[in-house]
Amino acid sequence: QCSLDEALEILEQLRAGFAEQGFQDGLFGLQGDFPSRRVRGHSDAVAFFTALEELTMTVYENLLPRYRFRSGWNGVRSLHASMELAMSNDLAQRLQGEISLLLGLPRDALAYFLQKEQEVLVHRPRGDGPVPGWPGALRADVDGELAHEFWEEDPSTGELLRRGPVFSHDSW
Structure with a gap:
């Protein structure tokens, strides 16, 4: 488990990374690429969140090794799980909410976003998904x-x- 000070430091770094102009420009571009992302059931929603995951990973990939977490979504989940106790702090919750807003999500959305487990099947409307090898x-x-x-x-x-x-x- 992270200490409160370490969790606040991590959250500050995440907030700074997501606030950077390059990241925000990328996010704005994604929002333009998927105009129907908010329409329930529309393929833009899945495609947008897949692209958003890839974009957010650009910030996490710089942060995870500094705190000895593996890269990828498992590392992101481990990082946030290690901050679970610290997240009861008001300042930590405020920072988490600001991060969600910087991602264009509702203030409390990031907690759900991070619970995502690896899917067995993911619809890729553009046909651009990875092709796994044989076992x-x-x-x-x-x-x-x-x-x-x-x-x-x-x-x-x-x-x-x-x-x-x-x-x-x-x-x-």
Whole structure:
């Protein structure tokens, strides 16, 4: 857990980072790129928050290593979890509210924003999402063909059967 002084120092640095002109220009640009972001169910909302996450990470990436937190959203969540006790302080709450407002969010929105766990599926309307690799290496069958799993027809029943499991566990 962070001390109150350390938490206030972190919040001040976050506020300063989000208040920088370059960040605010980027945020203004995002707001212009996604004009329908506030329309419930509109694809702009998802795309805007995805872009906002990437933009906010530019500030966090500079701060996290200074306080020995891992980079990425897990580090951000760990950072904010370490400040949980300090967040009962009025000044800390005020700074957190100012940060939310600098992000163009309601004053109390950042607390919810930071609880986000990694999603299994994320809609990327622009088709620009990362393509993950396969969880296991390709294997060769008796014919020398490479695959992650092989299906063969059972000669007696005609049903397809998975042969030679590639994974020690199901990937589904």
